[in-house]
Amino acid sequence: MERRTFLRTAVVGAGAAVAFGGSLWREAFAYPALPGPSPYGPLQPADANGIMLPQGFTSRVIARSGQQVSGTNHTWHNAPDGGACFADGTGWIYVSNAEVGGGGGGVSAVKFSSTGAIVGAYSILSGTNSNCSGGATPWNTWLSCEEVSLGYVYETDPWGVNAAVRRPAMGRFKHEAAAADPDRKVIYMTEDEPDGCFYRFVPTTWGDLSSGTLQVLTESGGVLSWVNVPDPDGSPTATRKQVSTAKKFNGGEGCYYTAGKCYFTTKGDNRVWAYDAVNNTLAIVYDDNVSGAPLTGVDNITSARSGDLFVAEDGGNMEICVITPDDIVAPFLRVTGQSSSELCGVAFNPAGDRLYFSSQRGTTGTSSGGITYEVTGPFRTTA
Template sequence: MRLDRRNFLRLSALGGGALALGPGFWKEAYAAPAQPGPSPYGAMSGSPDANGVRLPAGFTSRIIARSGRVVGTTGYTWHSAPDGGACFALSTGGWVYTSNSELSSGGGASAVRFDGGGAIVGAYRILSNTRSNCAGGPTPWGTWLSCEEYSGGRVWECDPTKASQGVVRGALGTFAHEAVAVDPDGQRLYLTEDTTSGRFYRFTPSAWPSLAAGTLQAAKVTGDPLAGTATLSWVNCSASSPASSQSSVASQTTVFSGGEGCWYDSGVVYFTTKGDNRVWAHTPATGKLEVIYDDNLYSGSPLTGVDNVTVSRSGDLFVAEDGGNMEICIITPGPNRVVSPFIKLEGHSASEICGPAFSPDGRRLYFSSQRGTSGLSSGGITFEVSGPFR
């Protein structure tokens, strides 16, 4: 019997953890990485809809914005290269979807406003005069953190509710920022860095929830995250340069190659790394770190080019692909995690899927194809998918 690399890694992850810690630990504290299986929403349609989206039964799509074109009847022209995004509830019963622009010059971020029925009622700019705005993250106090992805990149805090200009938050570091997640329970922020020498960071504000000052740290991994035995410790670093360029910090911390999406939900920080095509889960309360998806563990794993991530009301992870076959895949929670395709864009092979985010009621999923069917930054398309999300 031939044991290939995928099966060797899978058996090592499963067997090593169980033998070292016993079956009691396995049941109580550790779930195996996700393996391919059926989607809770069933199979995607065999052909795309009129918008080029393959969907499960009961779901529909609409295009809400195209780069270079006016959004609905708002008069506002949508930005090129749409990237990371998030949704924010409004007191009026409507909501706002924010979207970054990953242009190397004239990036920034915009927003689309919806009324309580989902109709578009406004669109406007919330950040200007920045560059390479890739992903970011929402805060519990209702602001959008827009991250610049280049060596001198910083984080900008924006008001998504009106036309405005963001405020730079230099204490959150100067590096190729990808995404940020806010843990309101631990009162900390977690950040990813999209370089081959990237680190995983956390930021502790001096006076929560102000982001004007605080302590920035980079992570060190101890133990095996595939076997469920890993924990994180933290090393203080300067906010003026990447941790990898600070020699005393670089030698004490762990490389997370190509850090991408980052999202907090119910006591867990989820993040992705494209260098090894993994999805990670960190539990701040215990320090635990585990790999919940690795495409090398199981033959036929559908998720490649891991990128932005969000979590639905049911606790399902939705992970967008940068390239791959242009799918958003779902990873189900629980001890028997399953990964499966949820939707697929046809004709977008030279693009990437960005900015997945749920409306406040959990019934609509927003995301963008950064370069659309043209493969150009000016061809970006922003979608909405509606349906019976569990």
């Protein structure tokens, strides 16, 4: 069997043919996405910011590492990484992690008016280590994750009013990203290790992350299950090594929950996965070993209102690629002249007509060269 044919039918989980009934089975059968024409059309020549975009889209620089955010007295952090947007009255707030070690990590926020004008910038977390990605909660907090051994999750306030709080019950491991599932009242988390796991945290009370149960996804005889992690503290035995049947993922990166599925990426094998929380099944949405696939170095991920997935590259061609609901993958934008950087922090504003992202090391190739951008244009609202 050819690899492409095999991958097109690669659904992991017990009784997949039974579980994926009707249209859901047809969707799973079409995985993984294959190269095709972008719904936004071909990329145009690079603009003044060095970004190649589809026709009708424009970019602007929001912030640069080591420089004050325009109109504010806040200096933007080095190595900007994961981010998210939060509604703020008629405007919104974009938060961004700092992937800096040695206690230099944290989170900064930029506040926008209803017209998109920058009206404020400030720090909401400092003194932490290698804050890589994270995730937004339904109660409007930002979970910032430390990508270090025995790293913590910090719950932060995008408005900077309430102090950030460390959440040890969510486990100590090399955290990458988090995604809240309000339907099952759990938070999924990825782990950036070659033999990393896929976790979920079940709070004792939804909306309060101070206590709860850490679980890991397991697979035994083709059956997927969630099993409690005996010691979420991760010492002396790492959390990923405490449950023998834990399913391993090669370098977990971004994750995002929408419409009953948690999509997450693994950089070691350049895959995008879909955990179907309704049917407890797992599918490969994208695999760059498929011939001609444009997306390499999968990293942060988000979803548009249309259901399109937007996946940022760590390396590759420095692209953000779109994966459509009808399983086409194509470049949405490409950043030129920054081959020593990575793209991250992809997030839409509440209206869905502005996309934010960062080039972590910018044109200099160093953490002090980070640049955070905004892209505005006619994003699809339906597929």
